[in-house]
Amino acid sequence: MIAIEVKELVKTYGELKAVDDVSLRIKEGEIFGLLGPNGAGKSTLMECMAGLKKYDKGQILIEGQDVNQLGKKLYNTIGVQLQETAYPEHLKVKELCKWFSDLYEKPADYNELLKKFHLSDKANNYVNTLSGGQRQKIAIILALIGKPHILFLDELTTGLDPNSKKEMWAEIKALKEVGLTIFLTTHNMEEASYLCDQIAVLDEGKLLLVDTLDQVIASTQLNHEVSFKAGIEEMQQLKSVLKIEAEVEFIQETVKVSSSHEDLITHVVLALNHYKIPYEKIQMKSPTLEDAYLKLTGKYWEV
Amino acid sequence: MKKLVSTIKVEWSLNIRNFLNVFFSLVFPVMMLLLFGSIYGNEPSTYYGGYGSVDVLTPGYLGMVIAVAGLMTLPITLSQYRERKILKRFKATPMGPKEILISQFVVNTVVTMISSLILIVVGIIVFHLKFYGNVLLMLLAYLLVVINLFSLGLCIASISKNAKAALAISYVIYFPMLFLSGATLPLEFMPNGIKMISKGLPLTYGVELMKGLWLGKALSDFTMHIGVLLLLSLVLIIISYKTFKYE
Numbered sequence: 301m302i303a304i305e306v307k308e309l310v311k312t313y314g315e316l317k318a319v320d321d322v323s324l325r326i327k328e329g330e331i332f333g334l335l336g337p338n339g340a341g342k343s344t345l346m347e348c349m350a351g352l353k354k355y356d357k358g359q360i361l362i363e364g365q366d367v368n369q370l371g372k373k374l375y376n377t378i379g380v381q382l383q384e385t386a387y388p389e390h391l392k393v394k395e396l397c398k399w400f401s402d403l404y405e406k407p408a409d410y411n412e413l414l415k416k417f418h419l420s421d422k423a424n425n426y427v428n429t430l431s432g433g434q435r436q437k438i439a440i441i442l443a444l445i446g447k448p449h450i451l452f453l454d455e456l457t458t459g460l461d462p463n464s465k466k467e468m469w470a471e472i473k474a475l476k477e478v479g480l481t482i483f484l485t486t487h488n489m490e491e492a493s494y495l496c497d498q499i500a501v502l503d504e505g506k507l508l509l510v511d512t513l514d515q516v517i518a519s520t521q522l523n524h525e526v527s528f529k530a531g532i533e534e535m536q537q538l539k540s541v542l543k544i545e546a547e548v549e550f551i552q553e554t555v556k557v558s559s560s561h562e563d564l565i566t567h568v569v570l571a572l573n574h575y576k577i578p579y580e581k582i583q584m585k586s587p588t589l590e591d592a593y594l595k596l597t598g599k600y601w602e603v
Numbered sequence: 604m605k606k607l608v609s610t611i612k613v614e615w616s617l618n619i620r621n622f623l624n625v626f627f628s629l630v631f632p633v634m635m636l637l638l639f640g641s642i643y644g645n646e647p648s649t650y651y652g653g654y655g656s657v658d659v660l661t662p663g664y665l666g667m668v669i670a671v672a673g674l675m676t677l678p679i680t681l682s683q684y685r686e687r688k689i690l691k692r693f694k695a696t697p698m699g700p701k702e703i704l705i706s707q708f709v710v711n712t713v714v715t716m717i718s719s720l721i722l723i724v725v726g727i728i729v730f731h732l733k734f735y736g737n738v739l740l741m742l743l744a745y746l747l748v749v750i751n752l753f754s755l756g757l758c759i760a761s762i763s764k765n766a767k768a769a770l771a772i773s774y775v776i777y778f779p780m781l782f783l784s785g786a787t788l789p790l791e792f793m794p795n796g797i798k799m800i801s802k803g804l805p806l807t808y809g810v811e812l813m814k815g816l817w818l819g820k821a822l823s824d825f826t827m828h829i830g831v832l833l834l835l836s837l838v839l840i841i842i843s844y845k846t847f848k849y850e
Contacts, residue, residue: 352691386688403698
C-alpha cells in the first residue's frame with residue numbers, strides 16, 4: 301500500500317524554485333527520510349505534503365486522497381511536528397496536551413503518551429521550563445494525539461544532545477513497530493542511515509535520488525575495506541588466492557584489502573583460514589551515506 | 604464545539620496568568636477612577652451639566668477598559684501566536700482560525716466585562732456613582748464598542764508583519780486614543796484642534812455613545828455614532844478576515 305504519493309510537485313517563491321518537480325512514493329509502515337543541506341527545500345516540501353503550504357503544480361495524495369480536497373480532514377490521518385514551534389507561555393504540559401486532545405474527535409490518551417515518553421512527572425510543569433529534548437518529546441506527543449496513521453517530523457533531533465538524540469531514535473523505531481508511516485526530514489546522515497528504510501536526497505529543490513540505504517550506497521560502487529595485521533611474507537600469496545577482484549595494500553604491519561564486493565570480509569577470512577595464515581585485529585569499513593553523498597553530488601556534506 | 608470550549612478555557616487561563624494583562628485590564632482602570640475621583644469628587648457640578656465628575660468619567664473609563672483588551676491584549680497575543688508559529692501548528696490540527704479568533708474575542712470580552720463591573724462597583728461604593736439610563740441599552744452600546752475596538756485589534760494583528768510591529772501599531776493607536784477620545788480626560792476642556800483630531804478616533808464615538816446613554820440621553824441622539832461604529836467594525840472585520848495569515 302502506498303501511504304503518500306507526490307507527483308511532479310513544484311513550489312516557487314517568486315523567482316526561486318523551492319521544490320522543483322519532485323515525485324515520491326512512500327509505502328505504508330516505512331520510515332522515509334528526506335535528506336538535504338540547510339535551505340535545500342526539505343521543510344517546504346514537507347509542509348506542502350502536510351497541507352500547510354499551497355503549491356504551484358503537481359499533486360499530493362495521502363492514502364489515495366488529494367491533500368487539497370481533504371482540507372481539515374487530513375489531520376485525522378496525519379500528525380505533524382514542525383521545526384521551531386513554541387507554545388504559549390504560562391501553560392502547563394498537561395494543559396497543553398488536554399487542549400490538543402480536545403481538538404480531535406477520537407484522541408489518544410495523553411496520559412499514556414506522557415508515560416510512554418517518560419514525561420509523566422513533568423505534567424504539572426510549565427512548558428517553557430522544559431529542556432530541548434523534553435520539548436521535542438512534547439512535539440511528538442502532540443503529533444500523536446490525534447491517532448494518526450502517518451507522522452511528519454521536521455528535523456526532530458536537530459539541536460539535541462547525543463543522548464536525547466539516541467533516545468528519540470529508539471522512540472521513532474518503536475513507532476514504526478506499531479505500524480506508523482513516518483516521513484522525516486533531517487540533515488543528519490547518521491540519523492538517516494540508522495532510521496530510514498528509504499532515503500531521498502534533496503538539493504536546491506531537486507530530488508537527486510530515492511532508494512534504500514543499501515542501494516544508495518551500492519549504486520555509488522564505493523569500495524569496502526578490510527584491514528588486519530599479519531606477517532608480510534604470508535601475505536604475498538593472499539592476492540592470488542582471493543576469489544574476487546580486490547586491491548591489496550601493505551601499510552607497515554597492516555594489510556588493507558579493498559573491493560566493491562559487499563561480502564569482501566567473508567572472502568578474506570575464508571582465504572586466510574584456508575591457508576592457515578595467522579592474523580589479528582581484523583575489521584571492515586563500509587562506505588557510509590556520507591561517502592555516497594560526496595560521490596553522487598561531488599559536494600562535501602556540510603551541516 | 605469541544606474545540607472551541609477547550610480553547611476558550613486555555614485562553615482564559617493564559618489571560619489571567621499574564622501579569623501585564625491583569626494589571627492593565629483589572630487594576631489600572633480602578634486606579635484611574637480612584638485617582639481622578641478623589642481629585643474631583645462626585646458632587647453635582649455645573650461643568651458637567653449638573654452631573655457629578657465620577658458619573659461622567661466612568662463611562663469613559665469603560666471605554667478605556669475595552670480599549671486595553673481590544674487594542675493591546677488581542678493584537679499582541681495574536682501576533683505573538685503567529686510569530687512563534689503557534690498558529691501554524693494549529694493549522695496542522697482540525698482547528699481552524701475561526702475557533703482561535705472567537706476564543707480570543709470571548710475571553711477578552713469576559714475579562715473586559717469583569718473589569719468594568721469591578722470599576723462600577725468601586726465607583727458606587729467609594730463615590731456613590733449614579734446611573735441615569737436604561738441598563739439594556741447601555742449593555743448593547745457597550746457590546747457595540749467591544750466589537751468595534753476588538754475588530755480594530757484583529758485588524759492590527761492581521762496586517763502587522765510581526766509581534767514588534769503589532770506592538771508599535773497598538774501603542775500608536777492606543778495611547779493617543781486614550782487621551783484624545785474623552786475616555787480618560789474630558790473632551791469638554793480640550794482646545795478645538797484636539798477636538799478635531801478626536802473626531803477621527805473610533806473610541807470618541809464609543810465614549811460619547813456610552814456617556815450619553817449612561818446619563819439617560821435618548822438613543823436617537825446617537826444614530827450617527829452607532830452608524831460610524833457599525834460600519835467601521837464591518838470594514839475592519841472584512842479586512843482582518845481577508846488578510847489573516849497563519850505565518
